[in-house]
Amino acid sequence: QVQLVESGGGLVKPGGSLRLSCAASGFTFSDYYMSWIRQAPGKGLEWVSYISSSGSTIYYADSVKGRFTISRDNAKNSLYLQMNSLRAEDTAVYYCARDEGGDWFDPWGQGTLVTVSS
């Protein structure tokens, strides 16, 4: 079955960096757009970034533009999010999700928690 498993979350100091990974299985990864979405504790959902199937098209939310970089390795069925210059407001559960042609998200991974605190 389709499965997405995130990893790489943890505690990091403000200004620090972290790289999240998402391992995909159960579908042809290279055929699909992929996205990162986050959810701050007790808050709603915020789309962060998406990448096209080939990696040629990338978009970011204004809140992370210039600090986060999305990438993918289709040979490894993996999605990544490099997060630099982290701020307290980046604290959230980060989900990867299969992106249906740049539209809706289905399915989602279980999420990985990123905590930015000194």
Added chain:
Amino acid sequence: DIQMTQSPSSLSASVGDRVTITCRASQGISNSLAWYQQKPGKAPKLLLYAASRLESGVPSRFSGSGSGTDYTLTISSLQPEDFATYYCQQYYSTRTFGQGTKVEIK
């Protein structure tokens, strides 16, 4: 950016009740709308897309409607497993989520 406003932010209802959640976009989104259900500690789950198309495996008591800027999610007869938070999401221009509607037990 397109803003999505959901209402109400929370509601209390009983099993068997008909529940309606509204999502309003700051501009027309041409039915480019999805609905998700999220239970505590879990990832969101897709319910509907293209405003009214039911995702495979989702019970038929869930339905969606709307056009232009105004959309609704309706649960025709609330079941115990439906108590959760519901989010709308537009994909007409990049992506934006509504702030969520928490459905609680009355």
